[in-house]
Amino acid sequence: MAHKSIETKYYEERASFFGDLTRLGALSRRGFLQVAGVSAGIAAAKGLIVPQSFQLIEIAQAAETATPAFTIAYISDTHLYTRKVNDRFVRSAVKAVEEVNALDPQPDFVLFGGDLAQLGRPEELDLGAQILKDLKAPLKMMVGEHDWFLDMGEHWRSLFGPSQYSFNYKGIHFVTLMSVQEKDFWTARGMTPEERMHTVAGLDNGVQSRFEVGPEGRHWLQTDLAAIDKKTPIVIFSHSPLYKYYRNWNFWTEDADDVQAILAKFDTVSVIHGHTHQLLLNRIGNISFYGLLSTAWPWPYAPEGLPKLTVQMNRADPFNAFDGCGDGQLNVLASGMIDKVYNLWNRNPVTVRANYLSSNGTKDRPGATTLSSY
């Protein structure tokens, strides 16, 4: 018999586990639970994993207590160059689209979390639009700084419409906020649009300004929310985190305090944000914050400022181009709160319950990391 490494055996077992569940697609939940239970039992008996870390079991258990009213899938931070320049990021984006299309049942809609392009070029944005066109479910777009600072969003808007909008869906008020405005750092330095874009594209490039929603954006938000009842659950889509995590990398929104103040009157607020490329959780007052995964590359946790409620994801394997990347789902509960699934490629997915954040970490804590940051 051919030698198989521990990793190979592990991945084969996992493939067969998830394969079974995929085939079960149309079966009853009873059958689903049986297969999930059997597979988890085998895995647990071999000491490979703790059963509850398997995402689909968690969903099955969750189904007993908190049935999602509906599901949103997300794809974020694809950072596309053109195919000729870099095919890997293109493959990752396509992989995410295929995964979302394979979800059964399909999500009510798909959120794209921003940074579709790497350098905001029309051909990059066009490629992204073409890849996202293959999604079966409707698409909600959000803009990121990588899409914006070459032509200040002109081409992005021509493809996807306004960068700031709101809509009501199944009793929830959704707002997509343009939160990656930056104060003009380029004119005084005589930068070309390309230089401006390159500066913003460098996470550790301190020449740029900090992200902000800006006075106009905040005014728009205030007006948009004026007529909304405080009991209506609010979900904000924002590319930047809408709080202050780490300034040097623009894991930061300069006017976050003002934006949070606008949201303070509502009972239930969730902020879903891109940009940080990591499992990232926070709770400030009434607001739960969830970061999105990137399909292109993961980012290390910042050296300081990490919100204490964040359960770190294991550090990425540099030898695996997809590790630490992924996509995921937002399971919107009847309460308007969100269970968030981090679908980490090549790993067991992590589900973060709404309760975990709303209880300030006292309930439903996700499994701890075994490979913490250096």
Add this chain to the structure above:
Amino acid sequence: MRPHRLAFVLSLAAGPALAGSDVPRHQLTPSPEGNLVVGLCDGETSIEVKGVKPGDQLTREQGQQIAGALMQEWRQKHPDAEWIVAAADGAPEAPGAGASAESQFQTYGAFTGRDRRIWQESTERLVAEGKRIFHDDKALGGTNAVSCDMCHPDASNTHPETYPKFQVQLGRVALLRDMINWCIENPVRGKPFADDDPRLKALEAYILAQRKGIALDYGKH
């Protein structure tokens, strides 16, 4: 007014670090009689020494006179300048601050504050060059527009302090440079650097500089 700091001789020790083509040079007007002309390090003031030709041996007294005359001229040009004798710059530092007369002294280690600044600047130049390469896919020889900083902002998660260590995925013990080269070959899709490649040295310098103060912990996983 900000105090001026001045020394009479632009130290030759600064040569290797500072004598690049970009450094302005003091152009001295030649003496019509072919006398020696001595320039002050302000780059402006100069004095003609009557009766002395370039190459003539000078006595210590003559040298002191020239220095005194140059200084006097500078002071006339800058009547408001607060003159501070840069004692710390000139005198060799004995080990330990405020060393007593009994402290040991030897040639090695007899460096001045200026020496240290020059060394620091040279080191920072290497670090800056490493930072440039780290952030530049072309300088890395990459073929897919990926640079190191895209996954490692401020060289985070490069943990140079953990090498050497057994790298399971390589099946052998690796140094930081092995991992740099691995990244250049794979995510960056370039050609690995030779061990003596100045780019590799600069990258190592930048990465190590970002972890100043972190305890060495080789073999850590």
